[in-house]
Amino acid sequence: SKKIKKARKKMKLTALGVWGGYPTRDAGTTSYLLQSESGFNMLLDCGSRAVTELEHELQPTQLDAVILSHYHEDHIADLGALRQYRQLYPLGQDGWDGMMLPIYGHGENEYEFSKLTLDKVSEGHLYDVENGTKVGPFDITFLKTVHPVVNYAMRIVERRTGQVLIYTGDTGYFDELTDFAKEADLLLADVYFFKDKAKMPNHLSSIEAGQIAKDAKVKKLILTHLPQFGDLDILLTEAKEAAGDTIITDLAVPHKKWQL
Numbered sequence: 001s002k003k004i005k006k007a008r009k010k011m012k013l014t015a016l017g018v019w020g021g022y023p024t025r026d027a028g029t030t031s032y033l034l035q036s037e038s039g040f041n042m043l044l045d046c047g048s049r050a051v052t053e054l055e056h057e058l059q060p061t062q063l064d065a066v067i068l069s070h071y072h073e074d075h076i077a078d079l080g081a082l083r084q085y086r087q088l089y090p091l092g093q094d095g096w097d098g099m100m101l102p103i104y105g106h107g108e109n110e111y112e113f114s115k116l117t118l119d120k121v122s123e124g125h126l127y128d129v130e131n132g133t134k135v136g137p138f139d140i141t142f143l144k145t146v147h148p149v150v151n152y153a154m155r156i157v158e159r160r161t162g163q164v165l166i167y168t169g170d171t172g173y174f175d176e177l178t179d180f181a182k183e184a185d186l187l188l189a190d191v192y193f194f195k196d197k198a199k200m201p202n203h204l205s206s207i208e209a210g211q212i213a214k215d216a217k218v219k220k221l222i223l224t225h226l227p228q229f230g231d232l233d234i235l236l237t238e239a240k241e242a243a244g245d246t247i248i249t250d251l252a253v254p255h256k257k258w259q260l
Contacts (some may be wrong), residue, residue, distance in 0.1 A: 009037035011163050011260040013186065013222075016053040018252040020170075020192045020203070020225035021074050023048045023135075026200040027254050028065055029074035030225055032188065033057055034165065036158055040064050040136040043082075043186075044108045044154075046073035050078035051085055053254060059083050065135050067127070068106040070170025071112040079103070079116075087121045104135060106142075108150040109185070127152075143180045145171030147202055155180060163260045170225060172201045173208040181216040188252075189213070190225040195238045206235045210242025211250065220260075224252040 012035045017028030028049025043066040101122040116124030127133040132141040142152040156165045164184040192203035213221040240249045
């Protein structure tokens with residue numbers, strides 16, 4: 001008799017906040033929930049509205065870790081609310097055991113990094129930008145990007161499955177991004193500009209993100225850190241044309257989910 005292969009579980013990425021800069025139209029700024037096939041829950045950045053949007057997906061006390069690309073407010077605005085939630089949630093309710101929340105960030109802004117630790121609630125951890133850092137089931141390597149403040153793109157590999165997620169954080173275009181994203185299962189890219197504003201020093205344009213995806217031969221391209229002005233369907237079309245037909249290209253929307 002033929003053996004039936006058991007389908008392999010995949011990492012799942014869920015958009016919580018998708019705008020760049022500031023919240024609008026009932027949606028918040030950059031925050032994503034990454035869930036491993038083993039059940040580990042990690043937040044990629046923690047922008048405005050992250051906590052209330054997270055509640056639609058899971059209890060915020062079920063978060064296992066947070067990792068931050070940089071310390072601009074639109075990426076960390078809800079950190080305080082998240083920690084207050086966990087600090088005040090009744091012990092024992094829904095199995096809550098008061099677990100300390102590890103928050104990973106870079107150390108090139110000592111003041112901002114120092115704020116990640118809150119007694120009995122959260123503990124700041126420096127990620128190793130030279131050698132990479134292990135967070136639960138993930139092996140994460142880092143690439144400093146082009147941005148007005150220090151930002152690190154992340155290459156997140158799930159150890160057991162080998163699946164790869166690239167998260168750019170905020171960045172302008174530079175050549176090394178293509179090698180960093182090589183053959184990733186999913187590229188989550190900052191796309192704050194339409195094609196008429198390529199070569200900006202702080203964020204990618206639609207066609208630059210598409211070109212990186214094409215050259216790196218990624219499987220999926222997700223556009224995030226979206227602009228508040230302009231037709232987002234046009235932004236998506238521009239990125240699709242640059243990426244080519246072989247790459248699945250999609251626009252981030254709160255609570256949209258992607259399997260890697």
